[in-house]
Amino acid sequence: xxxxxxxxxxxxxxxxxxxxxxxxxxxxxxxxxxxxxxxxxxxxxxxxxxxxxxxxxxxxxxxxxxxxxxxxxxxxxxxxxxxxxxxxxxxxxxxxxxxxxxxxxxxxxxxxxxxxxxxxxxxxxxxxxxxxxxxxxxxxxxxxxxxxxxxxxxxxxxxxxxxxxxxxxxxxxxxxxxxxxxxxxxxxxxxxxxxxxxxxxxxxxxxxxxxxxxxxxxxxxxxxxxxxxxxxxxxxxxxxxxxxxxxxxxxxxxxxxxxxxxxxxxxxxxxxxxxxxxxxxxxxxxxxxxxxxxxxxxxxxxxxxxxxxxxxxxxxxxxxxxxxxxxxxxxxxxxxxxxxxxxxxxxxxxxxxxxxxxxxxxxxxxxxxxxxxxxxxxxxxxxxxxxxxxxxxxxxxx
Ligand SMILES: [Ca+2]
Ligand SMILES: [Ca+2]
Ligand SMILES: [Ca+2]
Numbered sequence: 001x002x003x004x005x006x007x008x009x010x011x012x013x014x015x016x017x018x019x020x021x022x023x024x025x026x027x028x029x030x031x032x033x034x035x036x037x038x039x040x041x042x043x044x045x046x047x048x049x050x051x052x053x054x055x056x057x058x059x060x061x062x063x064x065x066x067x068x069x070x071x072x073x074x075x076x077x078x079x080x081x082x083x084x085x086x087x088x089x090x091x092x093x094x095x096x097x098x099x100x101x102x103x104x105x106x107x108x109x110x111x112x113x114x115x116x117x118x119x120x121x122x123x124x125x126x127x128x129x130x131x132x133x134x135x136x137x138x139x140x141x142x143x144x145x146x147x148x149x150x151x152x153x154x155x156x157x158x159x160x161x162x163x164x165x166x167x168x169x170x171x172x173x174x175x176x177x178x179x180x181x182x183x184x185x186x187x188x189x190x191x192x193x194x195x196x197x198x199x200x201x202x203x204x205x206x207x208x209x210x211x212x213x214x215x216x217x218x219x220x221x222x223x224x225x226x227x228x229x230x231x232x233x234x235x236x237x238x239x240x241x242x243x244x245x246x247x248x249x250x251x252x253x254x255x256x257x258x259x260x261x262x263x264x265x266x267x268x269x270x271x272x273x274x275x276x277x278x279x280x281x282x283x284x285x286x287x288x289x290x291x292x293x294x295x296x297x298x299x300x301x302x303x304x305x306x307x308x309x310x311x312x313x314x315x316x317x318x319x320x321x322x323x324x325x326x327x328x329x330x331x332x333x334x335x336x337x338x339x340x341x342x343x344x345x346x347x348x349x350x351x352x353x354x355x356x357x358x359x360x361x362x363x364x365x366x367x368x369x370x371x372x373x374x375x376x377x378x379x380x381x382x383x384x385x386x387x388x389x390x391x392x393x394x395x396x397x398x
Pocket of ligand 3: 328329330331348349350351352353354375
């Protein structure tokens with residue numbers, strides 16, 4: 001669950017009630033908007049992931065639906081024309097969260113799929129399917145048992161195949177991280193669950209030279225913290241680190257660095273300017289070196305958070321949401337260098353809540369992102385029905 005994004009509206013409401021202090025708007029570069037695409041209709045449509053397609057276009061996965069989730073996949077050309085759009089639904093929820101391009105032109109898509117058991121219960125399983133370049137389903141597999149299992153992300157394996165990060169329900173009904181290694185046909189090579197007595201929700205994965213890093217949100221009576229886990233190529237634990245701010249803290253994205261360390265991006269609570277007893281999230285970056293030691297961290301004095309981080313030739317581009325003067329959120333993109341120093345930033349959106357969830361960088365500064373918006377003005381500039389619309393845009397700093 002990308003908790004920061006789903007909590008945006010609630011958080012904005014609480015801050016209004018608290019009458020909390022004003023902050024300076026984030027100074028931002030001006031930008032060039034190359035193209036945009038909006039979709040929402042009368043349904044809430046949270047965008048999950050955007051990736052580059054082998055032909056130079058973009059693939060987007062989203063989960064529209066108010067009561068029952070469906071999966072939509074959109075294919076765009078490099079200039080933002082919608083090439084095709086396909087729906088993948090069923091009797092229960094069909095919520096894809098991530099996808100990866102294959103060498104044969106197809107894609108593996110991962111998420112959760114539920115089948116109704118009876119009126120009150122359904123059985124969610126980790127769901128993996130392959131589509132070709134036109135979106136036709138070539139095969140489909142489900143992994144799991146009678147409890148809840150689902151996938152949140154997929155990465156290429158260091159030694160072939162793919163690693164799927166998900167969550168698996170424990171005996172005490174908590175969710176814990178689950179790693180599944182599959183081959184290109186979806187056959188399971190191995191699996192490893194990381195069971196513990198806490199609620200421990202896996203959020204993101206990245207591969208490094210000698211294994212993988214993944215992040216979780218860990219919660220028990222004593223803490224509500226962000227956790228980093230490093231595993232080797234067989235999924236064995238190398239180390240773990242817990243990062244605990246005053247309230248709920250989480251990493252939504254992470255990326256391995258050239259020195260075999262990692263940068264984590266998310267939000268930490270109860271720190272910095274604008275913090276209140278109602279709980280606030282401050283955007284947060286953490287850099288660890290190859291030994292897992294803290295090299296630097298940045299807690300930004302503003303309310304918001306980072307949802308995604310990707311590599312560029314000179315550093316990293318991070319995307320998320322930042323609260324503006326009048327309590328609503330805007331989409332936010334920054335480039336940082338290896339030391340976390342800001343190179344440029346762009347703030348985007350309209351007069352209601354907007355957030356950047358996932359992005360692709362080309363030519364070092366051309367950003368194609370996927371986000372959510374409830375605005376109909378400003379950079380959105382188009383009336384779309386629905387509380388949260390899918391928002392895709394290509395921008396570059398001017
Ligand atoms: Ca299940
Ligand atoms: Ca905490
Ligand atoms: Ca806004």
